[in-house]
Protein backbone atom coordinates (compact mmCIF):
# COMPACT_ATOMS: atom_id res chain seq x y z
CA UNK A 590 0.00 0.00 0.00
CA UNK A 591 1.46 3.39 -0.99
CA UNK A 592 1.27 5.77 1.95
CA UNK A 593 -0.98 8.80 1.41
CA UNK A 594 -0.67 12.28 2.88
CA UNK A 595 -2.61 11.31 6.01
CA UNK A 596 -0.08 8.55 6.66
CA UNK A 597 2.72 11.10 6.39
CA UNK A 598 1.03 13.51 8.80
CA UNK A 599 0.44 10.75 11.31
CA UNK A 600 3.98 9.43 11.05
CA UNK A 601 5.53 12.89 11.37
CA UNK A 602 3.42 13.34 14.48
CA UNK A 603 4.35 9.94 15.90
CA UNK A 604 8.03 10.80 15.51
CA UNK A 605 7.56 14.00 17.54
CA UNK A 606 6.92 16.40 14.65
CA UNK A 607 4.53 18.52 16.72
CA UNK A 608 7.44 19.86 18.78
CA UNK A 609 10.58 19.29 16.72
CA UNK A 610 11.90 18.87 13.20
CA UNK A 611 11.78 15.39 11.72
CA UNK A 612 14.32 14.56 9.03
CA UNK A 613 13.57 12.77 5.77
CA UNK A 614 15.65 9.76 6.77
CA UNK A 615 13.31 9.05 9.70
CA UNK A 616 10.28 9.31 7.43
CA UNK A 617 11.88 6.99 4.86
CA UNK A 618 12.50 4.41 7.62
CA UNK A 619 9.05 4.82 9.20
CA UNK A 620 7.03 4.42 6.01
CA UNK A 621 9.36 2.15 4.04
CA UNK A 622 9.32 4.40 1.00
CA UNK A 623 12.04 5.94 -1.17
CA UNK A 624 13.71 9.24 -0.35
CA UNK A 625 12.34 10.62 -3.63
CA UNK A 626 8.72 9.86 -2.67
CA UNK A 627 9.27 11.54 0.69
CA UNK A 628 10.62 14.75 -0.90
CA UNK A 629 7.74 14.81 -3.34
CA UNK A 630 5.10 14.43 -0.61
CA UNK A 631 6.81 17.00 1.63
CA UNK A 632 6.48 19.67 -1.07
CA UNK A 633 2.76 18.92 -1.33
CA UNK A 634 2.31 19.15 2.43
CA UNK A 635 4.19 22.45 2.52
CA UNK A 636 1.93 23.87 -0.21
CA UNK A 637 -1.15 22.87 1.79
CA UNK A 638 0.27 24.54 4.93
CA UNK A 639 0.30 21.25 6.83
CA UNK A 640 4.06 21.20 7.54
CA UNK A 641 6.93 23.66 7.59
CA UNK A 642 10.14 22.61 5.96
CA UNK A 643 13.62 23.86 6.84
CA UNK A 644 16.38 22.77 4.47
CA UNK A 645 18.82 20.27 6.07
CA UNK A 646 16.73 20.12 9.27
CA UNK A 647 13.47 18.53 8.30
CA UNK A 648 9.76 19.13 8.74
CA UNK A 649 7.50 20.14 11.58
CA UNK A 650 3.69 20.14 11.70
CA UNK A 651 1.94 23.50 11.45
CA UNK A 652 -1.05 24.16 13.73
CA UNK A 653 -3.30 23.15 10.85
CA UNK A 654 -1.25 19.99 10.29
CA UNK A 655 -1.42 19.07 13.98
CA UNK A 656 -5.20 19.55 14.06
CA UNK A 657 -5.64 17.34 11.02
CA UNK A 658 -3.26 14.70 12.38
CA UNK A 659 -5.03 14.69 15.78
CA UNK A 660 -8.45 13.92 14.32
CA UNK A 661 -7.03 11.11 12.21
CA UNK A 662 -5.05 9.72 15.13
CA UNK A 663 -8.12 9.77 17.40
CA UNK A 664 -10.21 7.79 14.92
CA UNK A 665 -7.39 5.40 14.06
CA UNK A 666 -6.53 4.63 17.67
CA UNK A 667 -10.15 4.24 18.80
CA UNK A 668 -10.64 1.63 16.09
CA UNK A 669 -7.44 -0.12 17.16
CA UNK A 670 -8.75 -0.41 20.71
CA UNK A 671 -12.06 -1.75 19.40
CA UNK A 672 -10.40 -4.33 17.13
CA UNK A 673 -8.05 -5.57 19.84
CA UNK A 674 -10.54 -5.57 22.72
CA UNK A 675 -13.63 -6.81 20.93
CA UNK A 676 -12.54 -8.64 17.78
CA UNK A 677 -9.37 -10.35 19.05
CA UNK A 678 -6.90 -8.67 16.74
CA UNK A 679 -3.27 -8.64 17.85
CA UNK A 680 -1.30 -5.40 17.84
CA UNK A 681 0.50 -6.21 14.57
CA UNK A 682 -2.78 -6.92 12.79
CA UNK A 683 -4.82 -3.81 13.55
CA UNK A 684 -3.08 -1.23 11.39
CA UNK A 685 -4.53 -1.90 7.93
CA UNK A 686 -8.14 -2.22 9.05
CA UNK A 687 -7.92 0.78 11.41
CA UNK A 688 -6.46 2.70 8.48
CA UNK A 689 -9.45 1.94 6.26
CA UNK A 690 -12.00 2.57 9.03
CA UNK A 691 -10.57 5.95 10.10
CA UNK A 692 -11.31 7.39 6.65
CA UNK A 693 -15.00 6.46 6.72
CA UNK A 694 -15.68 7.46 10.32
CA UNK A 695 -18.05 10.39 10.84
CA UNK A 696 -17.90 12.66 13.88
CA UNK A 697 -20.96 10.91 15.34
CA UNK A 698 -19.48 7.45 14.89
CA UNK A 699 -16.13 8.63 16.31
CA UNK A 700 -17.73 9.92 19.51
CA UNK A 701 -20.13 6.99 19.95
CA UNK A 702 -17.20 4.64 19.52
CA UNK A 703 -15.26 6.57 22.18
CA UNK A 704 -18.23 6.33 24.57
CA UNK A 705 -18.69 2.64 23.87
CA UNK A 706 -15.03 2.02 24.71
CA UNK A 707 -15.22 4.23 27.86
CA UNK A 708 -12.95 6.91 26.36
CA UNK A 709 -9.68 4.97 26.38
CA UNK A 710 -6.50 7.04 26.81
CA UNK A 711 -4.06 4.81 24.94
CA UNK A 712 -4.05 2.64 21.82
CA UNK A 713 -2.63 -0.91 21.86
CA UNK A 714 0.76 0.50 20.77
CA UNK A 715 0.93 2.90 23.72
CA UNK A 716 -0.03 6.01 21.73
CA UNK A 717 -2.15 8.71 23.39
CA UNK A 718 -5.74 9.02 22.13
CA UNK A 719 -6.60 12.73 22.01
CA UNK A 720 -9.89 14.13 23.33
CA UNK A 721 -12.52 15.23 20.83
CA UNK A 722 -11.25 18.29 18.90
CA UNK A 723 -8.11 18.54 21.03
CA UNK A 724 -4.55 18.41 19.71
CA UNK A 725 -2.84 15.19 20.68
CA UNK A 726 0.15 15.34 23.03
CA UNK A 727 2.25 12.21 23.02
CA UNK A 728 3.72 11.35 26.40
CA UNK A 729 6.76 9.20 25.66
CA UNK A 730 9.22 10.89 23.33
CA UNK A 731 12.63 9.33 23.95
CA UNK A 732 13.58 6.20 22.02
CA UNK A 733 15.76 3.25 22.89
CA UNK A 734 18.74 4.86 21.16
CA UNK A 735 18.56 7.97 23.36
CA UNK A 736 19.79 6.30 26.55
CA UNK A 737 23.23 4.99 27.63
CA UNK A 738 24.16 1.52 28.82
CA UNK A 739 22.78 0.47 32.25
CA UNK A 740 19.68 2.63 31.96
CA UNK A 741 16.58 0.91 33.26
CA UNK A 742 13.78 1.51 30.79
CA UNK A 743 10.11 0.65 30.31
CA UNK A 744 8.69 0.09 26.78
CA UNK A 745 6.06 2.83 26.49
CA UNK A 746 5.09 3.10 22.85
CA UNK A 747 6.06 1.75 19.45
CA UNK A 748 5.46 3.10 15.99
CA UNK A 749 2.31 1.72 14.45
CA UNK A 750 4.11 0.19 11.47
CA UNK A 751 3.46 -3.37 10.27
CA UNK A 752 7.05 -4.50 9.64
CA UNK A 753 8.18 -3.15 13.01
CA UNK A 754 5.29 -4.80 14.86
CA UNK A 755 5.89 -8.14 13.10
CA UNK A 756 9.55 -7.88 14.10
CA UNK A 757 8.64 -7.09 17.72
CA UNK A 758 6.24 -10.07 17.80
CA UNK A 759 9.02 -12.30 16.43
CA UNK A 760 11.45 -11.26 19.18
CA UNK A 761 8.63 -11.27 21.78
CA UNK A 762 8.89 -7.66 22.92
CA UNK A 763 5.76 -6.20 24.47
CA UNK A 764 4.59 -2.85 25.69
CA UNK A 765 5.03 -1.99 29.42
CA UNK A 766 7.90 -4.46 29.85
CA UNK A 767 10.96 -3.28 31.76
CA UNK A 768 14.55 -3.89 30.76
CA UNK A 769 18.09 -2.73 31.35
CA UNK A 770 20.18 -1.60 28.38
CA UNK A 771 23.22 -3.89 28.52
CA UNK A 772 25.01 -3.24 25.25
CA UNK A 773 25.01 -0.67 22.46
CA UNK A 774 27.01 -1.83 19.47
CA UNK A 775 29.14 0.70 17.58
CA UNK A 776 28.23 2.08 14.15
CA UNK A 777 24.47 1.85 14.58
CA UNK A 778 24.65 -1.79 15.56
CA UNK A 779 22.04 -3.52 17.72
CA UNK A 780 20.97 -2.37 21.18
CA UNK A 781 20.83 -5.24 23.67
CA UNK A 782 18.29 -5.12 26.48
CA UNK A 783 17.77 -7.62 29.25
CA UNK A 784 15.46 -8.50 32.14
CA UNK A 785 14.97 -11.60 34.30
CA UNK A 786 13.10 -13.43 31.58
CA UNK A 787 14.87 -12.55 28.38
CA UNK A 788 17.69 -10.88 26.54
CA UNK A 789 16.98 -9.20 23.21
CA UNK A 790 19.29 -7.66 20.62
CA UNK A 791 17.24 -5.06 18.79
CA UNK A 792 18.34 -3.63 15.46
CA UNK A 793 19.28 0.04 15.52
CA UNK A 794 16.53 0.87 13.06
CA UNK A 795 13.85 -0.73 15.22
CA UNK A 796 15.36 0.74 18.40
CA UNK A 797 14.96 4.23 16.96
CA UNK A 798 11.18 3.69 16.67
CA UNK A 799 10.63 2.14 20.12
CA UNK A 800 9.75 4.82 22.64
CA UNK A 801 10.73 4.22 26.23
CA UNK A 802 10.38 5.87 29.61
CA UNK A 803 13.20 5.74 32.06
CA UNK A 804 12.29 3.55 35.04
CA UNK A 805 12.88 5.47 38.20
CA UNK A 806 13.73 2.69 40.63
CA UNK A 807 17.48 2.19 40.65
CA UNK A 808 18.98 -1.23 40.09
CA UNK A 809 21.46 -2.65 42.60
Ligand SMILES: [Zn+2]
Nearest residue numbers: 712713714749
Ligand atom coordinates in the same frame (compact mmCIF):
# COMPACT_ATOMS: atom_id res chain seq x y z
ZN1 LIG B 1 -1.76 2.41 17.65
